[in-house]
Amino acid sequence: MTYFLQLVISGIVVGSIYALSALGFVLVYKSSRVLNIAHGQIIAGGAFIVYALTVFAGLPIYISFVASMVITFFLAMSVERIFLRRLIGEPIISVIMVTIGLMSILNGVIYLTPFGSLNYSFPEFLPTTPISLGGVSISWTQMVGVVITALLIGAFSWFFKRSTIGISMRAVSDDQFAAMSVGISVPRVFGLAWAMAGLSAAAAGTIIGNITGLNFETLGAFGITVFPVVILGGLDSIIGAVVAGIIMGLIQQFAAGYLDGNWGLNGTADVLPYIILLVILLFKPHGLFGTHEIERV
């Protein structure tokens, strides 16, 4: 029973990270219908900026966390401005391929820095003794990570529901022409969506980096792992990203806890999400909360 609860706890921790990574992805898709394959590289970049500011520049981690969010905000905005702005109206296929190319470019840029090949870990700034409750333990970093994730997701939901910019973003995702005709600048909304995605990616990267340590391969892989999550939740639903993130985290932890080592299986946590993804695509392609497009082929 304790083992089960422990798996549930770590599943929720992993799941909330997935939710936060998926959030940025969904933001971009929701407003501009772009499948951002380079999201993992932005996550990794955000985390490395925090590390560089904290360790190389000696800033307190709280300040560098916020600073990194600001930096990636503008970085992602300029990525949209330079690469994707001129592709508005082009077939969707070339837009997706540009993000694939972008992933490659960002990979190359990160390999040029010392972060590309070595492992780093954030300096400890929280108590190292884990919190223990009836045999189930959770570390302080995980705890704080989950809390920050919950706060950020709450803030994003509020932003979308209430603020003017959020409402204009939803309007653009609903109908671009109608949004234009009431005076919303569609390109600016696209830029803002990318910027917000960059901001949430930096937050996600920092939290992952604090929990698992900084490794480019692991962080960059989140950009791919995020696909099963967003497909399960529905590509354009924020609440879907959260729910599916936690479901995926739980599935992975249970797979690692119960399947690995039995029946000659190993590393099932890495492959199960993709099998689920294929099954969902076959039977319920719009996911749990996604918009049902009536268009059929």
Added chain:
Amino acid sequence: MSANRFFATGNFFTDYRQEQRIFRTHLDRGLFVVFLACLFAWPLFFDASNRTMLVINNILIAVVAVYGLNLVTGFAGLISIGHAAFVGVGAYTVAGLARAIGASHPLIVHWWPLMILAAGGMGAVFGAFVGLPAMRLKHLYLAIATLSFQMIFTWTIQFMPTFNQGQMIPVGRVAWIGGTVGRKDHYFFWYYVILVVAVVCGLAVRNLLRSRYGRCLVAVRDNDRAADAMGMHPGLTKVYAFTLAGFFAGVAGALHTYMFRGAGFESFTLHHSITYLAMAIVGGLGTLPGSLLGPAAIYTLELEMERLSEWSGAFLPDSLNLATALRPLGFGLVIVLFLMFEPRGMANWWRICRSYVKLWPFRY
């Protein structure tokens, strides 16, 4: 209309047969024949090193794979981010069988043409399976389906004892008239095999595109509702495109296994899928010459970047990891720049040159 087709200012077809010809002009046919003769003849006159032959064989294998990718992405308009996995399916059909029945079993070393076809068939089966969501979905979701197939494939190879957990599985030397193909003639022999396969596949693709089964791919890409209204089944057409892509990829994979005398998982990762996509885009999506130009260009780029990082490694600090950085950086830049400035790829350059000559002294 000029009597000489080369001086004509446009295409003046008067019946369908003219439009469906494999070669539009005598010049095209002549150039093709000369080019082909050169390809077949040059190893007899020049004594190329094994290293050169290896690169050229690699390019030709990639050409076969890119035919498939071009069919699915260029002609049918469906992105495949898992093409390397289909190539891997073909490679592991041969390698897995070699592991099961022994690397020098007669089936592997004597009946290798059959094995290459079987690998293509296996690739086609997997292609059809991954393309199944196409019955209901549009390209965006399909891209994700191929991506997840890539991840599942990598995992299967890495964790299954059947496939030696991703380690190299050796395959024996094949037999040909006059005994086993030895170490000295290995690359030379496989150059001709791969060349023949590449030419046959290329002609097959060209012929396919003349027939209704090829034209329906293009019709579904351009407008699937119109295609539906004209009596094609868009969903089935897409599954069929994936099947074809899987077939060509499988053939390429089997050739890869035979040429490297084994298969390891590191040749079929996501990175390679992106490389194939880069080849297709640089060459020109939806053009047949592009499938030839793309791989050649990308491999040349790769070699040059290797040389650059070797040259710069002498005076750059060790911490600057240029060798690993240049590959992704170069590929990414090439993909993005081509998409932004020359979305029709290198195949378009030939068209531009030709129209320049045709229209001279007037500007295009």
